[in-house]
Amino acid sequence: MAHKNEAPAAAKIVVSKDGPYVVTGKVPIQIQTITPNKEKFSWDWVPGKSFPTDDEVHLCRCGQSKAKPFCDGSHQKARWDSKESASRAPYDEQAEKIDGPGLNLQDAEGLCAFARFCDPAGKIWGLIEKTDDPEARALTIREAQHCPAGRLVVSDKQTGKPIEPALPPSIGIVEDPALKCSGPLWARGGIAIESADGKPYERRNRAA
Numbered sequence: 398m399a400h401k402n403e404a405p406a407a408a409k410i411v412v413s414k415d416g417p418y419v420v421t422g423k424v425p426i427q428i429q430t431i432t433p434n435k436e437k438f439s440w441d442w443v444p445g446k447s448f449p450t451d452d453e454v455h456l457c458r459c460g461q462s463k464a465k466p467f468c469d470g471s472h473q474k475a476r477w478d479s480k481e482s483a484s485r486a487p488y489d490e491q492a493e494k495i496d497g498p499g500l501n502l503q504d505a506e507g508l509c510a511f512a513r514f515c516d517p518a519g520k521i522w523g524l525i526e527k528t529d530d531p532e533a534r535a536l537t538i539r540e541a542q543h544c545p546a547g548r549l550v551v552s553d554k555q556t557g558k559p560i561e562p563a564l565p566p567s568i569g570i571v572e573d574p575a576l577k578c579s580g581p582l583w584a585r586g587g588i589a590i591e592s593a594d595g596k597p598y599e600r601r602n603r604a605a
C-alpha cells in the first residue's frame with residue numbers, strides 16, 4: 398500500500414526490553430506543537446526546537462527522564478509498565494471503511510492519539526459524507542493528513558490509492574498546550590519500528 402512510505406533502511410526505532418526507544422540512522426528529532434485555529438480546534442503542526450541526533454540515540458519511554466526527550470536511565474528505578482499495547486495487526490485489518498461520495502475513509506480507532514485534528518467542521522466522519530463538495534473534500538483530506546497516529550487514512554475513490562502527506566523520515570516530539578501535555582512520539586515517513594520481541598510493526602507513513 399502506498400501509505401507505507403519507506404524510509405531509508407537505517408532509520409529505525411527499536412523498543413528495548415524494559416527500556417527506552419533505541420533510534421538509529423541519524424533520524425531528525427524535533428518538537429511538533431498542536432496549534433489551534435480561531436475556533437480552538439486543532440489545526441496546524443508548528444515545528445519547534447530540534448534536538449541533536451546521531452547514529453544511535455535513546456528516547457525516554459518510561460516518562461520519568463529529566464533529560465527528555467532523551468533517556469537518562471530513570472526507567473531502571475521508575476515504576477512504569479513497559480508492556481507494549483499496540484496491535485500487531487496490519488492497518489487494513491484494523492480499519493473500518495467508510496465510503497463517501499468523493500473519497501473513502503479508513504478509521505482504525507485503536508490507533509487514536511487524541512490530537513483532535515479530526516474535529517473541525519463537524520468532525521471528519523460527517524465531512525466524509527459531503528465529499529462531493531470540493532471544500533468538504535479538501536478539509537477531509539487535511540484532517541486525515543494531520544492525524545499523527547495514522548488512525549485516519551483517506552483514499553481516492555477511483556484508484557483506491559491513499560492520499561498521504563509527504564513526510565520526511567523524522568520523529569516529532571508532540572506538545573499539546575491545550576491539554577497541557579507532552580507526547581506521544583510521532584514517527585513520520587515510514588521509519589521501521591521493531592518490538593522488544595524482535596518482530597517488526599507494519600511500516601507506516603504516520604505512527605504515534
Ligand code: SF4
Binds near residue numbers: 546
Ligand atoms: S489521532 Fe487522529 S483520529 Fe485521533 S484525535 Fe487525532 S486526528 Fe483524530
